[in-house]
Amino acid sequence: MRSRSTRLAFVVVFAAVLSIAPSARGLQTSIPTAPAPREVRGLWVLRTSLTSAAAIERMVTTAAEAGYNTLLVQVRGRGDAYYLSDIEPRAADLGSQRGDFDPLAATIAFAHRAGLQVHAWVNVNLVSSAVTLPRAANHVVRRHPEWLMVPAPLAGRLRTMAPKSPGYVNAIAKWTRESSPRGEGIFLSPITDGSQDYTVRVVNEIVERYDIDGLHLDYIRYPSNDFDYSRPALDAFRAARHAATQADRRSALDRSTDPLAWTRAFPEAWDAFRRERLTTLVHRIVTSARTLRPGITISAAVVPDHAEARTHRYQDWAGWASAGYLDVVCPMIYTQDAQTFASQVNATRKLLGETPMWAGIGAYRLPVAQTGANLRAARRAGAAGILLFSYDSLTGAEAPSRGYLTALKPILLEPHGDAR
Numbered sequence: 001m002r003s004r005s006t007r008l009a010f011v012v013v014f015a016a017v018l019s020i021a022p023s024a025r026g027l028q029t030s031i032p033t034a035p036a037p038r039e040v041r042g043l044w045v046l047r048t049s050l051t052s053a054a055a056i057e058r059m060v061t062t063a064a065e066a067g068y069n070t071l072l073v074q075v076r077g078r079g080d081a082y083y084l085s086d087i088e089p090r091a092a093d094l095g096s097q098r099g100d101f102d103p104l105a106a107t108i109a110f111a112h113r114a115g116l117q118v119h120a121w122v123n124v125n126l127v128s129s130a131v132t133l134p135r136a137a138n139h140v141v142r143r144h145p146e147w148l149m150v151p152a153p154l155a156g157r158l159r160t161m162a163p164k165s166p167g168y169v170n171a172i173a174k175w176t177r178e179s180s181p182r183g184e185g186i187f188l189s190p191i192t193d194g195s196q197d198y199t200v201r202v203v204n205e206i207v208e209r210y211d212i213d214g215l216h217l218d219y220i221r222y223p224s225n226d227f228d229y230s231r232p233a234l235d236a237f238r239a240a241r242h243a244a245t246q247a248d249r250r251s252a253l254d255r256s257t258d259p260l261a262w263t264r265a266f267p268e269a270w271d272a273f274r275r276e277r278l279t280t281l282v283h284r285i286v287t288s289a290r291t292l293r294p295g296i297t298i299s300a301a302v303v304p305d306h307a308e309a310r311t312h313r314y315q316d317w318a319g320w321a322s323a324g325y326l327d328v329v330c331p332m333i334y335t336q337d338a339q340t341f342a343s344q345v346n347a348t349r350k351l352l353g354e355t356p357m358w359a360g361i362g363a364y365r366l367p368v369a370q371t372g373a374n375l376r377a378a379r380r381a382g383a384a385g386i387l388l389f390s391y392d393s394l395t396g397a398e399a400p401s402r403g404y405l406t407a408l409k410p411i412l413l414e415p416h417g418d419a420r
Contacts, residue, residue, distance in 0.1 A: 036213075036297075037117065040358050040385025041412055042070035044121065046392045047077045050103035051093050059391060060110040066405035067412045071111055072121045072216045072387065075104045075206065078185065079127030079140050083120075083210065087202055089136035104210055112211075119214030119299065120206050124199060124285075125149075126219035128186040130176035133169065140198065141186060145169050146232055147195035149187040149222065151179070155229035155259045187223055190281040191233040191274070200284050207289045207296065214297035215289050216330075220282060221303070221315035222274065229260065237273050238262045275314040279325075286325045297327045301360065304331035304344045306351060321355035329355055330387055334362025338370065342377045349381045356384035363408075364393035367400055372411035 049059050050073060063071060075082040080091040083104035094101065104120065111118045127148075128134055128141045141148065146163040154175055161168050172186055189195050207215060222228065241262060242250065253261045263270040286298055302317040303309035310316045320326050331348045335341050345359050359378035363371045371388070378386050388394065394404045401407070 037069040037385075040070045040387070041068045042072055042119075042358065042385060042387040043068050043391040044360075044387060044389045045071055045073045046390055047074040047082050047091065047103075048093070049392050050075070050082050050107065052097065053101070053106050056103065056106045057110055060107070060114055060116065062395060062405065063391065064114045064116060067409045068116065070117045070119065070213075070385070070387075071107065071391075072119045072214075073104065073107050074121040074123070074218075076120075076122045076202065078123065078129055079134065079188075080136070083206060085202075085205060087205055089134070089139050092135075104206070104212075108211055117213035119216045119297065120210065120212045121216040121218060122203060122206065123218050124203075124220040124281075125187045125190065125222070126185050127188045128173075130173040130185050133173060133186075140188060141169060144195070144198070146230070147188055147192060147198070148172060148230065149189045149228040150230040150233075151175055151226045152229045152260065153226075155234070159231050159234075159259045184219075184223055187219070187227065189228045189230060189233055191228055191230075191236055191277045196277075196281050196284060199281065200288055203285050204288055204292060208292045212293075212296070214299060215285075217282070217285070217298070217300040220300055221278065221309070221313040223313075225271070225274075225312045225314070228274065229263070233274075234259065234262065237270060240273060241266055241269060271311075271314070275310070275316055278314050279316060279320065282320055282325050283323075298325075299328035299330050299358065300326055301330045301332055304333045304348060304360075306348075318351050321352050326355065328358055328384070330358045330360050332360040332362070332389070333374075334360070334365060334389065336362075336365050336370075338373055338377070341374050342381075345374075345378050345381045345383065349383065357382075358385035358387050359383045360387045360389060363388040363404070364390060364400065368404060368407045371408060375408075375411055 043063055045059060049055055060071070076088070077091070079088060081088045082091050082094070084100075084102050094103070108118050128139075134141050136142070145168050148169065150158055150172060154171055158168060158171060161171075169186070176184075176186060188199065190199070203215065206212070245253075249265075253265055258264065289296055289298060300317060300320070302315060303313055306318050310318075317326070317329055321329050329348070329352055331344065333341050333344045335344070341361075348359075349357055359374075359381070361371055361374045361378070366374070375386050393399060
């Protein structure tokens with residue numbers, strides 16, 4: 001139970017949060033920014049831990065007491081907002097809270113006062129579950145279904161179907177559910193200008209309004225190379241190839257009854273086109289975020305095998321790092337095998353050159369001792385930080401063991417010279 005002084009401090013902080021929540025821009029001057037840590041010791045925090053002020057206070061206190069200095073909080077999970085937004089619908093999980101309750105504002109208030117940095121974790125292209133479709137009328141899946149990624153097997157069927165007809169999104173959701181484990185959910189395409197504009201606006205709103213220390217991009221990729229075969233994406237590719245294709249071949253491809261005729265004719269160009277459009281989206285997000293908030297740290301959670309990421313997910317994170325688009329790369333090395341972890345963390349560090357790496361550890365799958373060993377391996381490899389997935393899985397009922405974060409703390413805080 002909290003002491004009287006602790007309860008009073010909580011009341012004061014929470015009152016301050018509520019007073020500024022309707023105008024989150026006030027955070028930029030009312031709450032001091034946490035200092036940048038020498039080594040990032042971070043936790044990914046799922047949106048399920050942001051549904052009340054009490055849960056947020058508990059999360060921040062637990063993280064601080066366990067030795068962490070950085071929180072990556074999931075404020076956009078499935079095209080919804082765990083912050084005050086004029087663009088996207090308020091998350092359904094916040095339905096029992098006051099309308100002016102602002103999870104991101106509350107997290108910043110508590111965390112900065114505790115000396116922890118806050119990075120807004122944004123799921124970029126993943127915008128909906130395929131099991132439960134969004135109900136809010138202003139959700140992007142309902143407003144702009146034409147922007148959703150379509151798998152190749154549905155290209156012919158959906159090409160002639162009106163995107164706003166009930167069957168369009170339902171067909172994508174059904175295919176995604178049945179294609180598990182590949183089917184992670186419903187994704188927004190980065191190919192059309194309209195969808196890119198929308199995503200940039202969503203991120204801009206967070207960056208401009210909130211005194212965040214960093215922006216963390218997740219699901220900034222395609223589900224697989226089976227996507228995006230939506231009609232707008234196929235039309236965009238045809239338009240991009242049109243001038244470079246001889247007239248007789250253009251005519252033959254346009255007469256074809258195969259909706260994938262152009263992509264089959266130019267498979268390497270089709271791969272490059274999808275990769276380039278995603279890279280353009282990254283560049284646009286980063287350029288805008290840095291303009292709105294100079295000094296912000298921009299990171300991305302990435303598939304650790306670069307060849308797999310670049311070839312099958314069109315996520316060229318090494319290229320993004322080389323071009324200066326990312327300040328930090330966070331490989332999600334969730335393997336349970338110690339040798340594989342060491343190999344991947346070293347390979348990533350070498351590939352990144354001067355760009356810092358925060359090594360992502362799938363602690364939810366590991367005993368404390370193995371997480372500690374991976375942490376030491378990351379430090380030996382020259383990682384600038386470590387991230388555990390996730391606060392929620394390590395403190396909830398299904399945690400690998402009770403008191404997980406407390407047990408790991410001695411290793412987390414040991415001097416780097418002891419990382420042996």
